[in-house]
Amino acid sequence: MRYLDDINPEEFSEWFDTVIKEAEIYDYGRYPVKGMGVWMPYGFALRKNIIELIRKEHDSKGHEEILLPLLIPEDLLIKEEEHIRGFRDEVYWVTHGGLDELDVKLALRPTSETSISLMESYWLNSYKQLPKKFYQIVSIFRYETKATRAMIRLREVSTFKEAHTAHSTFEDADRQVREAIEIYSTIFDQLGIPYVISKRPDFDKFAGALYTIAFDTVMPDGKVLQVGTVHHLGQNFSKSLDVKVLQENGENDYVWQTSYGLSDRVIASTISIHGDKRGLILPYIIAPIKVVIIPIYFNDEEKKGVIEYSEEIRNELENCGIRTVIDTRTELTPGKKFYDWELRGVPIRLEIGKREISSKTVVIVTRDELKKKSIAREKICESVRKEGEEIDKRLRERAKKKMEEKISKVEKLELTMEYGERVRGIIEVPWCGSEDCALKIQERTGIRVLGSPIEKPEWIKGKTCPVCGRNAVTSLRLAKTY
Numbered sequence: 001m002r003y004l005d006d007i008n009p010e011e012f013s014e015w016f017d018t019v020i021k022e023a024e025i026y027d028y029g030r031y032p033v034k035g036m037g038v039w040m041p042y043g044f045a046l047r048k049n050i051i052e053l054i055r056k057e058h059d060s061k062g063h064e065e066i067l068l069p070l071l072i073p074e075d076l077l078i079k080e081e082e083h084i085r086g087f088r089d090e091v092y093w094v095t096h097g098g099l100d101e102l103d104v105k106l107a108l109r110p111t112s113e114t115s116i117s118l119m120e121s122y123w124l125n126s127y128k129q130l131p132k133k134f135y136q137i138v139s140i141f142r143y144e145t146k147a148t149r150a151m152i153r154l155r156e157v158s159t160f161k162e163a164h165t166a167h168s169t170f171e172d173a174d175r176q177v178r179e180a181i182e183i184y185s186t187i188f189d190q191l192g193i194p195y196v197i198s199k200r201p202d203f204d205k206f207a208g209a210l211y212t213i214a215f216d217t218v219m220p221d222g223k224v225l226q227v228g229t230v231h232h233l234g235q236n237f238s239k240s241l242d243v244k245v246l247q248e249n250g251e252n253d254y255v256w257q258t259s260y261g262l263s264d265r266v267i268a269s270t271i272s273i274h275g276d277k278r279g280l281i282l283p284y285i286i287a288p289i290k291v292v293i294i295p296i297y298f299n300d301e302e303k304k305g306v307i308e309y310s311e312e313i314r315n316e317l318e319n320c321g322i323r324t325v326i327d328t329r330t331e332l333t334p335g336k337k338f339y340d341w342e343l344r345g346v347p348i349r350l351e352i353g354k355r356e357i358s359s360k361t362v363v364i365v366t367r368d369e370l371k372k373k374s375i376a377r378e379k380i381c382e383s384v385r386k387e388g389e390e391i392d393k394r395l396r397e398r399a400k401k402k403m404e405e406k407i408s409k410v411e412k413l414e415l416t417m418e419y420g421e422r423v424r425g426i427i428e429v430p431w432c433g434s435e436d437c438a439l440k441i442q443e444r445t446g447i448r449v450l451g452s453p454i455e456k457p458e459w460i461k462g463k464t465c466p467v468c469g470r471n472a473v474t475s476l477r478l479a480k481t482y
């Protein structure tokens with residue numbers, strides 16, 4: 001099997017670190033600051049396409065893109081009590097300007113609820129302006145003390161999309177949470193990343209939130225990665241930063257807020273979930289290079305015709321917006337070229353030799369199936385687009401099936417570390433709903449509580465909580481996480 005299924009954590013991190021380097025996506029570990037990596041040209045183009053997809057979904061739902069300063073003065077950052085308690089150990093501070101000590105310490109933003117709320121206290125004064133939906137795609141900084149990893153756990157999170165919304169009522173903010181869940185579901189579906197959506201336990205919600213909803217995916221090594229989160233912030237930040245609007249009833253009231261974030265982990269999971277032993281398999285929708293043409297000839301006589309035919313096809317594909325390259329390198333054999341472009345995950349390869357010219361066809365090989373088939377030269381744009389859609393559909397379905405195989409319902413949970421050590425993927429247990437029991441399960445098994453499904457599952461009917469024996473009201477998901 002070429003795919004990475006059931007690869008163990010060490011092998012998987014070896015595969016990931018090697019592929020992002022060899023495919024020239026991301027240079028990690030050589031830049032002399034821990035937790036900060038470099039986007040290389042091909043990786044930057046991939047990141048750009050993923051950002052465009054994220055932008056499109058936010059813009060289509062009435063979000064306005066803004067840009068807030070990187071630095072947050074200490075007195076502003078500490079305004080919301082719970083927020084700063086949660087972030088205190090993670091904040092980077094700027095203390096000097098040149099040789100001068102700054103009179104106020106400046107934080108590198110770990111996230112921007114405080115700075116956006118301050119600006120909203122100037123911008124917002126009437127309910128007629130609400131709901132307001134802002135977002136920015138920036139670098140944020142967190143002094144992560146757990147092991148840092150390329151794209152997955154960074155100290156400079158270089159692709160951080162943070163959305164911040166303001167509403168007249170609690171209910172409208174709740175509606176926004178549901179809209180954010182829709183936006184994230186669409187983004188992950190387009191990237192073929194499968195996910196489970198869970199309400200985090202209170203002991204693991206975002207600092208300053210009323211509640212947190214998280215998108216988790218299962219990586220090839222069976223460990224779970226939190227790839228997106230949505231938070232209902234209540235009036236916590238609007239009260240501490242005095243964001244009030246004149247309501248319809250003539251009262252001045254604090255706005256209700258939400259925030260939701262994605263990061264470089266979206267790129268890391270797209271790479272990891274679809275990759276195989278040969279390297280990347282990039283979904284057609286976000287591949288920087290959609291088609292690579294490999295001209296095949298055995299002498300200069302043939303070469304001229306084959307290159308001409310290839311250029312004609314490349315030009316036609318480029319003209320219909322399909323990024324296509326012809327690999328004319330003379331120092332590599334076709335076989336070496338196949339290997340190189342498969343490593344880079346280019347979704348479609350066209351092989352063109354003299355036979356194709358005479359039969360007015362091309363040989364097409366899709367990166368996920370790696371099977372050759374001959375298709376007509378005419379309507380090449382349409383055929384390539386159709387093949388691209390088929391690739392993305394197959395990638396999405398394969399990934400979803402793989403994840404579902406790694407989710408198991410467990411009625412009798414052994415509350416031991418040995419049991420926890422053996423867990424791969426996600427386990428779901430019946431749960432009484434008490435956070436105390438959830439904490440006990442986490443402590444006794446050593447695996448992380450992801451939270452509970454947002455819709456109550458049927459299967460827990462008549463089942464009991466593995467800790468207290470009371471009737472289950474919902475299920476609790478647990479997993480080894482990044």
Ligand SMILES: Nc1ncnc2c1ncn2[C@@H]1O[C@H](COS(=O)(=O)NC(=O)[C@@H](N)CS)[C@@H](O)[C@H]1O
Binds near residue numbers: 154161226228263264
């Ligand atoms: N150190 C990190 N490296 C890479 N991604 C991270 C890191 N920390 C968080 N993330 C990702 O960023 C997402 C949003 O971060 S968060 O803390 O949960 N939420 C916020 O910061 C809120 N302000 C919403 S933007 C997380 O779901 C996770 O996928």
Ligand SMILES: [Zn+2]
Binds near residue numbers: 470
């Ligand atoms: Zn219980």
